[in-house]
Amino acid sequence: MPPRPAIRPSILPPHFLCPSVPRSFTRTLKTIQPTPRTRTDRFNHGPGLPILGASKTAAFLRKEAMLPLRTGALAIKKGMTAIYDPTTARRTACTVLQLDRCQVTGHKRRDAHGYWAVQVGCGTKEARNVTRAERGNAAAQGVPLKRHVAEFRVRDAAGLPELGSIVTADLFQKGQYVDARADTRGMGFAGGMKRWGWSGQPASHGNSLTHRAMGSSGASQGSGSRVHPGKHMAGRMGGEQQTVQCLRVLKVDKETGIVVVHGAVPGPKKGIVKLQDAIKKPWPEVDLSVGVSKMGSTAEALESTI
Amino acid sequence: MSLSAPTRPLACIKQAIRQCRLERQQSRRYAAAATEAQYPSLQTRYPPPTPGFRPSQAIKQNRFETGMKKIPVVPPPRSTTKACPDPIAILTNTQISVLDPTGARTRLFSPLNPERVQAGDILLVRLRTGDPVSGTVLNIRQRNQPIDTAVLLRNQLTRVGVEMWFKVYSPNVEGIEVVQRREKRARRAKLYYMRQARHDVGSVEGVVKQYLRQRSGGPMGSRDAKGRDANAGRKNKKKGKK
Numbered sequence: 001m002p003p004r005p006a007i008r009p010s011i012l013p014p015h016f017l018c019p020s021v022p023r024s025f026t027r028t029l030k031t032i033q034p035t036p037r038t039r040t041d042r043f044n045h046g047p048g049l050p051i052l053g054a055s056k057t058a059a060f061l062r063k064e065a066m067l068p069l070r071t072g073a074l075a076i077k078k079g080m081t082a083i084y085d086p087t088t089a090r091r092t093a094c095t096v097l098q099l100d101r102c103q104v105t106g107h108k109r110r111d112a113h114g115y116w117a118v119q120v121g122c123g124t125k126e127a128r129n130v131t132r133a134e135r136g137n138a139a140a141q142g143v144p145l146k147r148h149v150a151e152f153r154v155r156d157a158a159g160l161p162e163l164g165s166i167v168t169a170d171l172f173q174k175g176q177y178v179d180a181r182a183d184t185r186g187m188g189f190a191g192g193m194k195r196w197g198w199s200g201q202p203a204s205h206g207n208s209l210t211h212r213a214m215g216s217s218g219a220s221q222g223s224g225s226r227v228h229p230g231k232h233m234a235g236r237m238g239g240e241q242q243t244v245q246c247l248r249v250l251k252v253d254k255e256t257g258i259v260v261v262h263g264a265v266p267g268p269k270k271g272i273v274k275l276q277d278a279i280k281k282p283w284p285e286v287d288l289s290v291g292v293s294k295m296g297s298t299a300e301a302l303e304s305t306i
Numbered sequence: 307m308s309l310s311a312p313t314r315p316l317a318c319i320k321q322a323i324r325q326c327r328l329e330r331q332q333s334r335r336y337a338a339a340a341t342e343a344q345y346p347s348l349q350t351r352y353p354p355p356t357p358g359f360r361p362s363q364a365i366k367q368n369r370f371e372t373g374m375k376k377i378p379v380v381p382p383p384r385s386t387t388k389a390c391p392d393p394i395a396i397l398t399n400t401q402i403s404v405l406d407p408t409g410a411r412t413r414l415f416s417p418l419n420p421e422r423v424q425a426g427d428i429l430l431v432r433l434r435t436g437d438p439v440s441g442t443v444l445n446i447r448q449r450n451q452p453i454d455t456a457v458l459l460r461n462q463l464t465r466v467g468v469e470m471w472f473k474v475y476s477p478n479v480e481g482i483e484v485v486q487r488r489e490k491r492a493r494r495a496k497l498y499y500m501r502q503a504r505h506d507v508g509s510v511e512g513v514v515k516q517y518l519r520q521r522s523g524g525p526m527g528s529r530d531a532k533g534r535d536a537n538a539g540r541k542n543k544k545k546g547k548k
Contacts (some may be wrong), residue, residue, distance in 0.1 A: 075389065079394050080452040084405055089434070096394050100387040124382040135377045144382040166383055251397070255387030258393045296362035 007119050038054050060115065065118075068161050069283055071292065072152040072276030073102050073167045074122035075259060077182070083260070095265045097180075099257040101165040104292070105143045107160050108151060117153045118160055119252055120167060121146025122272070138139040138261035148272050159290040170254040171291025177246045177278035178259075183291055186239035196232040246278045398453045405453075405475045414482060415446065415455050415474055425497050426488035428510050429459060430517070431472050432481040439470060440485060440514040442507055445496045449469075457482075460500060462509035467501065485510070485517040 016215045051058045058068050062306035075097035083092045093271060099122070106119030127135060154160065161167075172178060173277045192214045193200050200212050214234065217227045265273055277283055319539075321470065390396065406412055413419050423429065423443060430440040441459030448455045472479055499505050522545040 061523050078392075079450065081394050081398055082453055083397075084401060084453070084475065086404055091476065095396060097348055098387060098390070098393055101383050101385055103383065122503070124385070127379040132377065133380060138380065139377050142380060144380040164380075168470075200429075230375065253393075256390035256393055256396070258397070260397065 008306055013181065025098050061112075064155060067153050067155040067277050068277045068279060069121060069152060069155055070171070070277060070288055071104065071118040071159060071161060071167065072274055073076065073099055073169075073171055073259075073291075074148055074150055075099050075102075075273045076121055076122075077265055077267055077269055077271045077273050079265065092231040092250065093260055093264070094260050095180075095247075097259045097261065097265070097275065099169050099259065101142060101144075101146075102257075103139070103146065104161050104165045104167065105146055105149060105165055106141055107163065109157070111113055116156055116159065116168060117154060119149060119153040120150050121149040123147030124264050150272075150274055152274070152276055158288060160296055161289075165292045168254050168256045168291050168293060169252050169259050172249045172252055172259055172275065173284055173286060174252055176247055176249050176279040176284045177260060178249060178275050179245050179278050180247055180261065180265045181241060181243040181276075182265060182271055184242050184266045185268050187237035189235065190237035191234045192232065195234060195237045198232075220229045246280055265266075316515055383488065385480065391451040398451050401453050402475060405477060411474050411482065412452075414484075415457075417469040422486065423457065423482075423484060424491065425495060427484055428455065428513055431457075431479055431487050432483070432484040434478050434480050439472070440510055441468075442468070442497075442500065442510060444469065444498060444500060461511075464505075465509075466508065483517075485514050 048139055049060070076099075078096040078098050080093060080095050083094050084090070085092070101124055102120060103122040103124045104118055107113055108117035108119065110116055120144070123146060126148050129144060130138075130145050135145065141163055187194070192198050192210050198214075201207055201210055201215065203211060217231055217233070244263070247261040247263055247265070249259060249264055250257065259275065261275075267273065336476065369501050394409070402412065409430060414423055416422055423446065425443050425445065428440065430438055432438045439459060439461070441461035443457055444460050445458040447458070453475055456471050458469060458471050460469045461481055472482075474482065500507060
């Protein structure tokens with residue numbers, strides 16, 4: 001509470017009643033007195049407030065616990081085969097994937113980009129087929145040109161390998177689980193039966209010329225005499241990204257770059273598959289440096305070409 | 307050139323031959339010049355390119371980047387796809403070498419083998435678990451990899467038609483024996499018509515029994531139950547002798 005003057009100017013009698021009190025005195029008092037803050041701020045802002053649930057920061061923090069600790073790898077789908085266990089005679093269908101020149105080509109940082117991620121590229125391209133801008137970017141990072149590039153989110157800066165590091169197949173251990181993410185085969189414009197698994201309409205019983213048709217797209221007045229958003233209809237099918245979770249790794253070979261996973265993986269042969277530790281299983285207990293070897297010669301090679 | 311040595315005629319001849327050779331060479335050179343003049347399109351206007359010259363590269367990089375700063379390109383690392391273009395074959399072959407170390411199963415179904423199993427043959431499949439199964443081969447199927455080679459056998463059990471698929475390389479299959487070959491090669495790869503009543507060969511039990519008896523070295527014919535007894539008798543005799 002600020003100190004208040006002993007004599008309030010409003011309590012003073014009028015000037016004509018007490019002429020001895022100088023007018024200037026009361027004025028001085030008024031100026032000295034701090035104006036009382038009666039009106040409080042109606043808006044809740046300032047530091048130290050809880051983060052709003054709908055904000056980007058809150059979204060990042062929510063997802064943080066689910067993000068893998070390590071980077072993933074880009075692999076080429078080679079095809080499917082089977083593996084027999086000679087003792088139990090169990091046949092396991094598996095997909096063979098191969099890593100080719102998989103390398104760390106960039107980092108995404110929380111301070112600069114808003115999240116932590118490893119940019120990984122695979123394959124190679126001839127320099128003459130690449131725009132000057134792209135070549136300049138690769139040269140600035142000190143990495144070779146890459147045919148395919150993808151990002152793998154990681155939890156923190158510890159999961160960012162050095163730029164130019166080669167990701168080898170021994171990133172994944174035999175027996176661990178991975179998530180495989182790839183673009184599915186494009187089916188083109190597909191009817192509702194194929195696209196959404198509808199059962200169609202009867203072949204007989206008076207049905208005429210409408211055996212695979214969509215039928216009704218909704219009720220009339222009861223649902224507002226309109227087609228609800230998201231109604232399943234015929235249209236482009238496939239060609240979109242799909243994730244298959246928790247595929248067990250059956251075999252890994254660093255020299256040939258092979259990763260064999262249990263079961264099927266989306267997409268056609270020769271398609272690019274993103275592999276990363278399964279988020280629904282415990283993280284593999286391996287060192288962060290496993291499977292990520294420093295290229296070593298990147299910077300030197302770059303300098304030698306300059 | 308002067309021929310001024312009448313005292314030694316042979317030396318003169320030698321010189322004359324040399325002269326002749328020189329003149330011939332000269333005349334050839336002139337002739338070549340004459341053809342060049344005749345066909346100007348055959349003349350090279352520019353020096354030929356150096357070995358290893360790639361026109362596309364030269365055109366693209368020189369046309370657009372004259373006078374610009376050159377961007378260095380880091381060489382890519384070693385390619386695993388080039389080192390190992392067909393990893394599935396490697397995986398399959400390692401599997402087969404474990405599951406079929408002698409190569410007998412591979413040979414039995416190899417298309418290169420004239421004695422291979424074909425549709426219509428009668429097979430006996432010995433299983434690791436349970437009784438052996440026999441039947442006529444209706445179909446031999448190889449899905450995408452040879453490890454998935456399988457054979458479909460049809461037989462009759464208690465007068466009911468039974469069909470079973472067997473994976474050739476499965477560890478559950480201990481052995482496959484050809485009981486009887488079809489006399490004439492089937493003209494279809496898949497003998498599914500044998501499911502029809504008028505084409506069905508019925509049970510192959512008799513053929514298989516006879517084959518087993520023959521293989522064990524027992525007497526041929528219809529003495530079914532005597533095989534074991536005869537053996538037992540022999541053993542007893544031996545024991546008695548001792």
